[in-house]
Amino acid sequence: MNGELALLKTRIMNAIDESMPALLDLSGYLHDNPETAFNEYKACERIIEVLEREGFAIERGIGGLETAFRATSAYGTGGPVIAILAEYDALPLLGHACGHNMIAAMSVGAALAVKRVMQESKLSGTVMLMGTPAEESGGGKVKLVSSGCFMGIDCAMMVHPSTHTRVEDSSLASTRLVVKYTGKSAHAAASPWSGANALEATIQTFNMINAWRCQLRESSRINGIIVNGGSAVNIIPEYSEAHFGIRAASGDYREELVDRVGKCATAAAEGMGVSVGIERIGKGYDAVMNNPVLKGLMANNFSLAGEEVMAMHKGAGLGSTDMGNVTQSLPGVHCYIKVEQGIEPHTIAFAEACVGSSAGKAIAAGAKAMGMTTIDLFSNPGLVGEARIAFERKET
Numbered sequence: 001m002n003g004e005l006a007l008l009k010t011r012i013m014n015a016i017d018e019s020m021p022a023l024l025d026l027s028g029y030l031h032d033n034p035e036t037a038f039n040e041y042k043a044c045e046r047i048i049e050v051l052e053r054e055g056f057a058i059e060r061g062i063g064g065l066e067t068a069f070r071a072t073s074a075y076g077t078g079g080p081v082i083a084i085l086a087e088y089d090a091l092p093l094l095g096h097a098c099g100h101n102m103i104a105a106m107s108v109g110a111a112l113a114v115k116r117v118m119q120e121s122k123l124s125g126t127v128m129l130m131g132t133p134a135e136e137s138g139g140g141k142v143k144l145v146s147s148g149c150f151m152g153i154d155c156a157m158m159v160h161p162s163t164h165t166r167v168e169d170s171s172l173a174s175t176r177l178v179v180k181y182t183g184k185s186a187h188a189a190a191s192p193w194s195g196a197n198a199l200e201a202t203i204q205t206f207n208m209i210n211a212w213r214c215q216l217r218e219s220s221r222i223n224g225i226i227v228n229g230g231s232a233v234n235i236i237p238e239y240s241e242a243h244f245g246i247r248a249a250s251g252d253y254r255e256e257l258v259d260r261v262g263k264c265a266t267a268a269a270e271g272m273g274v275s276v277g278i279e280r281i282g283k284g285y286d287a288v289m290n291n292p293v294l295k296g297l298m299a300n301n302f303s304l305a306g307e308e309v310m311a312m313h314k315g316a317g318l319g320s321t322d323m324g325n326v327t328q329s330l331p332g333v334h335c336y337i338k339v340e341q342g343i344e345p346h347t348i349a350f351a352e353a354c355v356g357s358s359a360g361k362a363i364a365a366g367a368k369a370m371g372m373t374t375i376d377l378f379s380n381p382g383l384v385g386e387a388r389i390a391f392e393r394k395e396t
Contacts, residue, residue, distance in 0.1 A: 008379065009301075009304060009375060012117055012368060012371040012375055013305065013372070015112070015116050016112075016364060019109050020109075023105040023109045026104065026108060027102055027105035027354075030104055030105075031095070034091075034096055036136070038066070038067060040067040040088050040134075041067060047088065047108060048069060051108065054112055055115070056073050058071050059071075059072075062149050064143070065144070067131070070128060070129075070130050071128065072126055072127070072128045074126040076125065078125075080125045080154040081153050082155050082157075083128045083130050083157070084130070084157055086104045086129060086130065087158070089133055097347055097350050099350065099354045100136075103158065105367075106337070107129060110366075113367065114374045117375060118378065128153065139282050141322035141323060141326050142284075154330070154387075155331045155332065155377060156330060156331075157294060157298070157333045157370055158335070159337050159370060161339045161345070164338050165310060165338045166335065167295040167299045167309060168290065168295070168311065168312040169334045169336070170219070170318060171285075171318070171334070172221070173247065173250060174245065175254060175281070177244045177246065177278060178241065179241065179244065179265045181201045182275045183195065183237065183240075185235055185238035186236040187236075196236070196273045198230075198274050201268045201272040206224060209224070218249070219247075219318055221248075221318070222247075222257060222261065265278060285322050288324040288327050288334050289324070290327060290396055291327070291333055291395075291396075293390050294387055297377075298369055304372060330391065
C-alpha cells in the first residue's frame with residue numbers, strides 16, 4: 001500500500017472514531033424503536049436526518065417503497081459509483097435480534113467518512129448509501145433490484161453482525177410457499193364418511209416431504225408449519241393451510257424443490273379428495289455470490305481495523321438474505337463482523353448484545369472496513385474493472 005493510500009485510510013479511521021458518539025446514538029435509537037418490514041418509518045427518518053446534516057442528496061421512496069431511500073455525494077469528474085447498503089428492519093417480538101440497528105450505524109459511519117475524505121482529497125467518484133427495508137421478510141432489496149434501483153452502481157457492500165468476522169458467505173437461495181387445502185366438513189363421529197379432510201391432506205404433504213429429505217442435496221432446507229388445521233376435534237376440517245420455507249445452494253435447485261413440494265401437495269390433495277391452491281410469496285432470495293476482488297479488499301481492511309478475519313468453517317449456520325439478489329446483479333460483497341462468540345442471531349441474547357460494548361467495537365470496525373474498501377476502489381478504479389470481470393465469470 002502506497003503512502004498516499006495509507007494516509008487516506010488513516011483519515012477514514014479517524015473520521016469514524018470522531019463519528020462514534022453519533023453512530024452509537026443512531027444504533028441505540030433504532031434498537032429502542034424496532035420496526036418490522038416496510039414499517040421502518042422512524043428508522044428511515046432518523047438515518048436520513050443524519051445524512052442530510054452532512055450534505056448528502058436524498059431521494060426518498062425509491063423503487064416504490066416508502067421506507068427505502070438513496071443518499072448520494074459525488075466529487076470530481078466521473079469515477080466509480082460505490083453503494084454502501086443499510087438495513088434497519090427488526091424481527092417481530094424479538095426486536096433487533098439480527099443487529100440491523102448496527103448495520104445501519106456502520107453503513108452510515110462508512111458513508112460519512114468517505115464523503116469527508118473525498119471532499120478533502122482529489123478523488124473522483126460517487127459514494128451512495130442506499131436504505132433497504134424489509135430484509136427479514138418481504139425482500140426489500142429484491143424489489144429494489146427489480147425496479148432498477150441498482151442500475152449504474154459499480155459495486156455494493158454491506159457488513160452484518162455475527163459471531164465471527166469473515167468475508168465469506170454461503171447464504172442460500174430461498175422462497176416461501178403458502179399451500180391451502182379445501183375439503184368438506186362433516187361430523188367426525190356421526191358421518192365422517194361424508195367429509196373430505198383438508199387437514200389430513202396437509203399432514204400427508206408433510207409426510208411425503210419428510211420421506212424425501214434423505215435425497216435432498218447438501219445445504220438444502222425445507223421447513224413448514226401448519227397455520228390452520230381445523231376448528232374443533234369433532235368436525236372434519238374443511239380448510240387447512242400450511243406455509244413452507246424452501247432454501248437451496250443455487251436458484252436452479254431451489255426451483256426444483258419448489259416444483260417437488262408442489263407435486264407433494266397436489267398428490268396429497270388428490271389422495272384425500274380435496275382441492276389445493278399453491279401461492280408463492282415474492283420472487284425469493286438468491287444465493288449470495290461474494291465477489292473475490294471485494295472480498296480481498298474487505299479482508300485486508302478488516303485487519304487494518306483490528307479484526308481477526310476467520311475462514312468460514314464447514315459447520316457454519318446457513319441462512320438467506322436479499323443481499324444475494326444484489327450480488328447476483330452486480331459486483332457485491334456481504335461480510336460479517338463479530339459481536340460476541342457463542343451468541344447466535346435471532347435470539348434475545350443477541351438482541352441484548354447489539355447495544356453493548358462489543359456492539360460499539362463492531363460498528364467501528366465494520367464502518368472502517370467498508371470505508372477503506374470504498375477508498376481503495378476510488379483510488380484505483382481498475383479494481384472496479386477487475387471486480388466486474390470476476391462477476392461476469394461468476395467467480396467467488
